[in-house]
Amino acid sequence: MKLATRVGKVTPSLTLTISAKAKAMKGQGIDVCSFSAGEPDFDTPTHIKEAAKQALDQGKTKYGPAAGEPKLREAIAKKLYQDNHLNYAPENVMVTNGGKHSLFNLMLALIEPGDEVIIPAPYWLSYPEMVTLAGGTSVIVPTTPESDYKITPEQLEEAITPQTKLFVLNSPSNPTGTVYTPQEIAELAQVIVEHDLLVVSDEIYEKILYDGAEHKSIASFGDDIFQRSIISNGFAKSYSMTGWRIGYMAGPKELIKAMTTIQSHSTSNVCTFAQYGAIAALESSQECVEQMCRAFAERRQVMLERVNQINKLSCPVPNGAFYVYVDISQTGMTSLDFSDKLLESHQVALIPGIAFGNDTTVRLSYATDMATIEKGMDRIAEFMSSL
Ligand code: GLU
Numbered sequence: 001m002k003l004a005t006r007v008g009k010v011t012p013s014l015t016l017t018i019s020a021k022a023k024a025m026k027g028q029g030i031d032v033c034s035f036s037a038g039e040p041d042f043d044t045p046t047h048i049k050e051a052a053k054q055a056l057d058q059g060k061t062k063y064g065p066a067a068g069e070p071k072l073r074e075a076i077a078k079k080l081y082q083d084n085h086l087n088y089a090p091e092n093v094m095v096t097n098g099g100k101h102s103l104f105n106l107m108l109a110l111i112e113p114g115d116e117v118i119i120p121a122p123y124w125l126s127y128p129e130m131v132t133l134a135g136g137t138s139v140i141v142p143t144t145p146e147s148d149y150k151i152t153p154e155q156l157e158e159a160i161t162p163q164t165k166l167f168v169l170n171s172p173s174n175p176t177g178t179v180y181t182p183q184e185i186a187e188l189a190q191v192i193v194e195h196d197l198l199v200v201s202d203e204i205y206e207k208i209l210y211d212g213a214e215h216k217s218i219a220s221f222g223d224d225i226f227q228r229s230i231i232s233n234g235f236a237k238s239y240s241m242t243g244w245r246i247g248y249m250a251g252p253k254e255l256i257k258a259m260t261t262i263q264s265h266s267t268s269n270v271c272t273f274a275q276y277g278a279i280a281a282l283e284s285s286q287e288c289v290e291q292m293c294r295a296f297a298e299r300r301q302v303m304l305e306r307v308n309q310i311n312k313l314s315c316p317v318p319n320g321a322f323y324v325y326v327d328i329s330q331t332g333m334t335s336l337d338f339s340d341k342l343l344e345s346h347q348v349a350l351i352p353g354i355a356f357g358n359d360t361t362v363r364l365s366y367a368t369d370m371a372t373i374e375k376g377m378d379r380i381a382e383f384m385s386s387l
Contacts, residue, residue, distance in 0.1 A: 019039070038322060052277035099236065207293065312384060324364050
């Protein structure tokens with residue numbers, strides 16, 4: 001069979017592949033400690049599940065508008081105003097099948113051959129692949145642990161060419177957990193406005209912050225940047241709703257309309273009764289989010305301490321998300337070799353940094369229980385001393 005050329009230009013998602021492998025090994029009775037997927041181990045809060053069950057019972061089982069249930073679009077617009085000081089009407093908002101789908105819709109609606117998209121590395125692995133699938137070109141800008149894995153305004157400016165269309169910002173970041181300060185965001189916004197670019201701000205980890213770190217949406221730094229911003233967010237990480245597949249996007253009406261057209265020919269609406277769960281998530285108490293964040297904070301502390309006790313491993317202190325991004329360069333191994341050997345010999349799953357554009361690092365997710373963290377870190381320590 002001759003497949004379309006575009007398929008040969010991308011590779012399967014390593015985060016999904018490795019997480020699935022770890023789950024399959026567990027299914028076979030193998031005692032695996034998985035630090036692979038960025039998937040909270042908590043169940044979805046009961047009131048959210050109840051709202052979806054109620055919607056099912058009320059017959060919310062039919063097709064709905066492609067852009068989402070009007071009530072959910074309204075609730076999202078309200079959330080963006082209250083939490084992020086962004087003044088969007090419901091027409092500026094669309095509901096998607098998860099944050100990944102939001103970004104995919106965006107790339108299809110915006111990017112075509114000849115267009116360049118600037119992506120700081122380490123990056124979440126699907127960004128460049130989506131650009132490729134849309135026919136565009138990713139311009140990867142490497143960052144270092146010395147700058148806390150943040151792109152500087154100078155680096156951004158240097159990467160801009162007449163073909164640049166879009167800049168991808170992700171703070172708090174997957175995979176590094178780094179959080180840009182409001183001042184740093186303001187400086188990036190200035191470059192974007194000066195060069196009349198667009199920015200997509202992936203804010204999926206906005207609620208998961210530590211040590212007083214602050215999340216400020218780039219779109220909130222004045223009207224010029226607001227007009228050039230697209231916000232991507234979703235329910236998976238904050239409300240432990242990964243399998244529900246509900247994300248959203250907010251931005252200029254023209255763009256939301258274009259993405260809705262694409263969605264109307266691809267997936268249609270997001271599962272109708274699931275959207276009622278999302279409404280409950282936004283409209284009820286946020287105590288469940290705070291509770292999960294408190295647990296992540298404790299786990300982060302333990303994982304950081306344990307990583308830093310191990311000879312030849314180091315990592316910067318992440319201020320957000322639920323990942324530690326560990327430098328393995330002193331082992332002399334490639335990240336794939338490191339992660340393969342660790343899984344094989346000590347049954348610990350993690351994601352090799354090569355997936356995120358950096359081969360001397362690995363990503364560990366601590367969105368898992370404390371016992372697994374303790375046991376997995378013991379095993380990593382043993383693995384390291386066996387090298
Ligand atoms: N975003 C999560 C991660 O990075 C889930 C897997 C994926 O979609 O990449 O682990």
